[in-house]
Amino acid sequence: MQIDTKSRLTFSGGTHPPEKKELTNESEIQQGPVVKQVAIMLIQHLGAVCRPLVAKSEQVQAGQKVGDSDAFVTAPVHSPISGKVKAIGLQAHAVLGRSPAVIIEAEPENNPPKQPNADKFTDDFDENQYSVRQICDAVREAGIVGMGGAGFPTRVKIEPNPRLPKETLIINGCECEPYINCDYRIMLEWTDKIIVGIKLAKKTSGCSKTIIGIEDNKPKAIEVMNEALERSGDSDSIRVVAVKTKYPQGGERQLIKALLNKDVPTGGIPPMIGVVVLNVATTAAIAEAVVYNRPLTHRVVTVSGEAITKPGNYYVPIGTSIEELIEFCGGVAERSAKVIVGGPMMGIAISDLTMPITKTTGAITVLTKKQIGRAKYKRRQTSCIRCGRCLEVCPEHLMPTKIAHAVKYNLLDVAESYYINACTECGCCSYVCPANIEVTGYIKIGKITLAKQKKKIPE
Amino acid sequence: MLRGLRVSCSPHISEYRSTRSVMIDVIIGLVPAMAAAGYYFRNYALILIPTCVISAMVTEWLCNVIRKKEDSLGDYSAIVTGIILALSVPPRLPVWAAIIGSVFSIAIGKMVFGGLGANIFNPAMVGRAFLTVSFGALMTTWTVPAPIDPAMPRISPENTIHARTQATPLAWSKEVIKGKCETKVVNEQLKATFTGEVGGCLGETSAIALLIGGLYLLIRRTINVHIPFAVIVSAVAFAGIFYLIDSEKYAQPVFHLTSGGLLLCAFFIATDPVTAPLTPKGMWIFGIGVGSITMLIRIVGEYPEGVMYSVLLMNAVTSLIDRFCKWIPAGGKPKL
Numbered sequence: 001m002q003i004d005t006k007s008r009l010t011f012s013g014g015t016h017p018p019e020k021k022e023l024t025n026e027s028e029i030q031q032g033p034v035v036k037q038v039a040i041m042l043i044q045h046l047g048a049v050c051r052p053l054v055a056k057s058e059q060v061q062a063g064q065k066v067g068d069s070d071a072f073v074t075a076p077v078h079s080p081i082s083g084k085v086k087a088i089g090l091q092a093h094a095v096l097g098r099s100p101a102v103i104i105e106a107e108p109e110n111n112p113p114k115q116p117n118a119d120k121f122t123d124d125f126d127e128n129q130y131s132v133r134q135i136c137d138a139v140r141e142a143g144i145v146g147m148g149g150a151g152f153p154t155r156v157k158i159e160p161n162p163r164l165p166k167e168t169l170i171i172n173g174c175e176c177e178p179y180i181n182c183d184y185r186i187m188l189e190w191t192d193k194i195i196v197g198i199k200l201a202k203k204t205s206g207c208s209k210t211i212i213g214i215e216d217n218k219p220k221a222i223e224v225m226n227e228a229l230e231r232s233g234d235s236d237s238i239r240v241v242a243v244k245t246k247y248p249q250g251g252e253r254q255l256i257k258a259l260l261n262k263d264v265p266t267g268g269i270p271p272m273i274g275v276v277v278l279n280v281a282t283t284a285a286i287a288e289a290v291v292y293n294r295p296l297t298h299r300v301v302t303v304s305g306e307a308i309t310k311p312g313n314y315y316v317p318i319g320t321s322i323e324e325l326i327e328f329c330g331g332v333a334e335r336s337a338k339v340i341v342g343g344p345m346m347g348i349a350i351s352d353l354t355m356p357i358t359k360t361t362g363a364i365t366v367l368t369k370k371q372i373g374r375a376k377y378k379r380r381q382t383s384c385i386r387c388g389r390c391l392e393v394c395p396e397h398l399m400p401t402k403i404a405h406a407v408k409y410n411l412l413d414v415a416e417s418y419y420i421n422a423c424t425e426c427g428c429c430s431y432v433c434p435a436n437i438e439v440t441g442y443i444k445i446g447k448i449t450l451a452k453q454k455k456k457i458p459e
Numbered sequence: 460m461l462r463g464l465r466v467s468c469s470p471h472i473s474e475y476r477s478t479r480s481v482m483i484d485v486i487i488g489l490v491p492a493m494a495a496a497g498y499y500f501r502n503y504a505l506i507l508i509p510t511c512v513i514s515a516m517v518t519e520w521l522c523n524v525i526r527k528k529e530d531s532l533g534d535y536s537a538i539v540t541g542i543i544l545a546l547s548v549p550p551r552l553p554v555w556a557a558i559i560g561s562v563f564s565i566a567i568g569k570m571v572f573g574g575l576g577a578n579i580f581n582p583a584m585v586g587r588a589f590l591t592v593s594f595g596a597l598m599t600t601w602t603v604p605a606p607i608d609p610a611m612p613r614i615s616p617e618n619t620i621h622a623r624t625q626a627t628p629l630a631w632s633k634e635v636i637k638g639k640c641e642t643k644v645v646n647e648q649l650k651a652t653f654t655g656e657v658g659g660c661l662g663e664t665s666a667i668a669l670l671i672g673g674l675y676l677l678i679r680r681t682i683n684v685h686i687p688f689a690v691i692v693s694a695v696a697f698a699g700i701f702y703l704i705d706s707e708k709y710a711q712p713v714f715h716l717t718s719g720g721l722l723l724c725a726f727f728i729a730t731d732p733v734t735a736p737l738t739p740k741g742m743w744i745f746g747i748g749v750g751s752i753t754m755l756i757r758i759v760g761e762y763p764e765g766v767m768y769s770v771l772l773m774n775a776v777t778s779l780i781d782r783f784c785k786w787i788p789a790g791g792k793p794k795l
Contacts, residue, residue, distance in 0.1 A: 012789075017472060178472070257789070266790035338465050345470040365471075373473055377465065382478040382534050383576030387732040388683070397789040399737065422788040427470035434476045435576075441468030 007216045010244035011257040013395040015428045017178050017247055017345060019217060024181045024304045027312040029116045029189055032301070033328035035106055038319025039091045039356040040066055040077050042100045045145040046152045047073035052102055058085045062111070063295050065141075066102045075153040075359075076143040080114070080297035080317035081106045092355045094341045094348040101356070104319070116300070116315035119292050121192040123232035127199040132160060135204045135290050142289030143296050143359070148172060148183075148250070148279035149342065151360040154286065157276055158205045167274040169207035170259060171198055171283060173214040173221060174243065174250030177343030180363040182300040183280045185313045187214070187221040190284050191228040197283030198238060200290050205276050210238040212280075213255050217245040247345060248426040252277040254395050266396075266422045281362070296359055303329045305366035307336035316357055322364055323353035337369040337377060344371075345427045382435045390429035390439055396422050400429035404439040407446035412453070415446045423447065478575075482535035484681040488672040489542050489727060495655050495665035496546060500602065503550035504661055508542060510554050514561035515541035522570035536575045540564055543583040543727060546662025547720060547767070548590065550602045556594055560586040580774045581734045584767050591767070601627050601658035627659045628652050628718040629763040632710040636758065645710045652718040659719065666717035673726030682730040685739050689746020690725040690753075691716060697754035709758065720766040721753060728766070734774045741777075741784035748773040 042050040050067030054060055060079045068076040083106040091101035130138075140155040171194075175183040187194065202210050214222050222242055229235040243249055243258045253264045255277060262273050270277055278286075281300065288294040297318055304311040309330030316325060322339065326332065340347035341355070343363055369377050390400035399418050406415035420443060429439040496504040519537040523530050544564050548557065564586025572578040591598045628648045634640040651657045655665025663669070676682045698712035715721065720728075729735065729749045736745050749769045756765025 015474070017470075017474075253790070263790045265794070266788045267793040268790065336464070338467075338471055340469075340471055342469075344472045347469055347471065349464070349466045349469070349471060351464045351466050367471060372465070372471055373475070376471070376473045379467070382531070383574060385478055385481070385536075385576050385732050386735075386737055387481065388737045391737055391786070395789070397786055399786050401737070418785070419788045419793065422790065422793065425469075430468070430473065431470050432474050432476070434474075434481050435478050436473065438468050440470065444468060 007242035007244050009241065009258045010246055010249065011254040011395050013393050013397070013428065014246040014248060014254070015393045015431055017431060019245070020178045020304070021181055021184070021217070023179065023311045024302050024313055025184060027181075027185070029185050029300050029313045029315050031113055031116065032298075032314040032316035033320060033324055034108070034111070034113055035081065035317055035320050035324060036108075037086065037103065037105050037321075038079070038081060038317055039101045039103045039321065040079060040319045041091060041093060041356060041358055042067045042077060042102065043096065044077060044151060044318075044358040044360060045075045046150065047071060047075070049100065050074065050077055052088050052100070054085050054088075054102060056085055056088060060085060060104060062114075063297060065143075065295070066104075073153055073156055075145045075155075076141065077102075078143055078295035078297050079104050080319060082110050083107045092352045094350050094355055114298050114315070114317070117189070119193070119288055119294070121196050121287060121291070123192055123195070123228065125196045125199065125232070127196075127203045130200065130203075130290055132204050135200050135286075138290045138293065139286055142285065142294065144282060144285045144289055145296075145359050146279055147281040147285065147299060147359060147362065149346070149360050149362065151358075154278070154282055157278070158201050160204065160206050161271070164271040165274060166205045166207050166271055166276050167209060168260065168276070169198070169202050169205055169210045170252075170255060170275060170277045171210065171212040171280060172250055172252065172255055172277055173212055173218075173225075173280045174255060175218075176215060176245070176247045176250040177345050177347075177363070178247075179304040179365050180302045180343045181304070182302045182313055182362050184218055184221055186280055186284055186300055187218075188224055191224055192232075193284045193287045194225075194280050195228055195232055195234065195238070196291065197285070197287035199234070200286050201276075201278055201283060202238075207276065211259050212238065212240045213243050213259050214240060215245045215249055216242040247428065248395060248424070251395065251424055251426060253424065266419065299357070299359060299361070301325065301357060301361060302363040304363065305336075305340075306371055307332045307366040307368045309333045318359055319356045321354050321356055322350070325357065325364060326353070326366065332366055335368070336366045337372055338367045340365040340367065345431065346425065376436060379436075381437050384435055384437060387434060389432045389434065393428040393432050395426060395428065396424055398422055400439045400443065401437075403446065404429075404437065404442035407442040407449075412446060412450055416450065420446050420450065478534045478536070481681055482539050484676060484679050485539050485727065486535065486542065488676040488681070489539075489546070489662075491668035491671045492546055492662040492665065492723065493542065495668035496550075496661045499655055499664060500550040500661060503602065506554060507548065507550065507552065507557055507661060508545040510557045511545035511561045512538050512541035514558045515544070515565050518562045518565040519570065522566055526570070528574070531574055534575060537565060540569070540582045544586050546723060547583065547587050547660050547728075549598060549600055550661050551600055552590075552597055556590060556597055559593075560590040563589045576733055578733060579777070580771055581728055581731050584728060584770050584774075587767050588771060627763065628657050628714070629757060632714070632718075632757070633763040635710065636708055638708075642707055642710065646714060649711065649714050649717065652714065657718070663720040663723045666722055669722040669726060673722070676726060676730075682726070683739070683742060685742035686730045686735060686746040687725040689743045690721070690729055690750040693747040693750030694721055694754050697751050698758070701758055715754065715757065719757070719764045724749065724753070724766040724770060728770055729773070734777060736777050736780045736784060738781070738784045738786060741780040744780050744784070745773050745777065748776070
């Protein structure tokens with residue numbers, strides 16, 4: 001099959017930050033640190049907070065469920081290690097502030113580390129040996145959530161829903177965020193596992209069409225995926241499509257626009273237009289959960305950035321503290337300026353390194369002062385000169401400068417009239433702003449303030 | 460282990476571009492026009508441009524001191540205002556008048572609104588308008604360019620008074636409309652207006668220099684194509700309609716394009732992002748407004764040149780245009 005490696009499929013707007021993929025794209029998925037202690041956040045997803053199922057000083061086994069909830073939109077959490085519950089208390093969280101967590105102390109003697117390639121998957125897998133019900137239950141019990149970053153419970157997404165029938169399943173292998181390579185390595189190394197997961201998700205969601213969208217800066221991944229699909233004889237029903245390399249191509253709304261030329265309604269979700277989008281790491285987790293009955297306890301994390309001594313892609317138990325992971329990677333090479341959970345465009349800068357890795361943490365990026373740039377480091381801003389660059393790059397076709405200034409002067413009704421809630425917070429506007437205004441920052445603040453005013457979130 | 464970590468909103472990286480670099484681009488774009496001014500008007504250009512730039516910068520600094528605000532000279536916008544003002548005044552404008560114009564540009568045109576980004580009107584045009592109403596005679600006294608084109612025999616150093624008052628090609632075209640002169644005289648000057656060997660404001664005479672500068676800005680993507688294109692197309696269309704109606708009475712559309720301040724306006728004045736609309740649709744409305752009001756003044760009105768007034772008029776309605784050209788999100792209006 002001829003692979004189109006220079007793709008024109010894309011959305012309008014967007015920007016081209018330096019990709020910096022070369023730091024870790026050749027590094028194979030390696031065994032992560034052997035942890036002494038993990039902190040399992042009781043909320044690692046969108047939806048209801050789990051309540052702990054274990055008590056202090058209780059003995060837990062690797063893979064045991066430690067938190068769950070009765071709500072529909074939720075996902076249980078599991079312990080990646082065997083050990084003793086040290087405490088159930090508050091733990092720093094990058095977004096939610098201090099949140100409840102179960103802290104488990106490992107017992108080194110009965111803790112063989114989980115290998116990244118322990119489970120074997122073959123290309124002659126038949127998804128029909130599992131019923132839709134079985135797959136849904138397995139996905140729910142394994143606590144699988146969208147591993148691309150949003151963390152929406154996968155069961156809710158792929159479950160058949162008569163009100164919103166789904167036609168197209170899109171597998172997101174774009175990874176448009178600079179520095180990150182975890183999805184790329186998964187596509188190269190866990191190809192068969194991903195295809196098994198795709199087949200299971202396809203069967204459950206009832207989609208007739210499946211498209212794997214990969215940015216054209218990853219020709220190797222496109223090739224490997226195509227070969228594997230031909231081997232398993234699925235190349236007719238599952239297509240690999242290259243999309244243009246541009247940030248934020250990996251946003252689900254942007255990927256749908258590029259692949260299907262459809263717009264998801266503002267404030268809506270993809271199923272409204274019959275689409276389900278799953279990240280490649282999520283499909284791998286589905287395969288493990290259904291075939292080997294393994295809960296989601298480990299994930300691949302890219303540790304990268306110019307300040308890291310040994311950048312690479314690591315298979316890390318969920319709950320490992322970021323500090324431990326950075327030390328495992330040889331610590332930082334020079335005086336670092338920012339530790340970011342995620343990539344530099346959408347990630348969250350943290351100062352408390354005891355925060356644990358969660359199901360949605362795809363990367364830890366440590367940047368130096370030089371990478372951040374002098375103006376950004378010192379937060380020097382000038383007034384908006386209304387150059388309109390933020391409008392040009394906005395993938396959602398918004399007017400970021402108008403929204404940001406409305407929020408700045410506390411005119412939230414004006415901000416709403418410019419559709420503040422349609423913002424996906426991709427950061428393109430702040431990235432291009434010559435006046436160095438934190439456009440995205442203002443919009444985020446405005447969104448939170450509005451939600452608080454409308455009592456959508458508690459104070 | 461790690462100390463002094465910074466925490467801030469995402470994104471944590473940014474493009475290498477600042478307000479200053481945008482302004483430097485505009486200054487580079489103005490270099491050909493300044494060079495042409497220096498070539499044709501020699502020492503007048505050498506005096507006027509630095510005078511305007513320095514007095515604009517001093518005014519900005521003083522205003523910031525009085526307002527107790529952080530110094531904003533570093534964004535170089537005062538330099539751009541100074542250069543554009545210098546390029547849009549007659550070469551023989553006395554130094555004191557140039558200083559008054561620059562001070563007014565910055566102080567009243569920009570700083571009273573709150574500095575860069577808050578002004579409603581293009582500062583340089585505000586200054587020029589002030590000079591026009593205050594020193595009308597000085598602002599319409601034109602000088603002969605240094606290398607005199609033999610195609611224009613009536614403009615000569617011997618006939619200075621006559622030449623100074625009537626030297627600009629647009630003044631000729633006005634005479635033509637009034638029936639005091641033949642169209643041929645005007646259309647013959649087309650080549651001269653292209654290279655710049657005509658009378659006129661310091662930086663507006665040479666169309667080729669302005670086109671080179673404008674092209675640079677377009678390639679660097681410092682300005683968008685919408686406004687220059689809209690200004691030029693609408694002006695040419697407007698002049699073209701009149702030319703088709705009566706080619707004896709009205710000058711060629713291309714003549715209108717290359718003479719006067721139209722190109723300077725299309726590439727450097729109307730494109731001032733602060734005083735122009737944000738959306739492409741708004742930019743088109745703005746550009747068409749500037750182009751057609753300019754031609755309306757030139758052809759129907761009493762003044763030979765109308766760039767300054769058309770820009771100021773359209774600046775006044777910019778926020779209104781912005782309001783009418785609001786974008787709707789890619790996913791459509793949200794359902795309530």
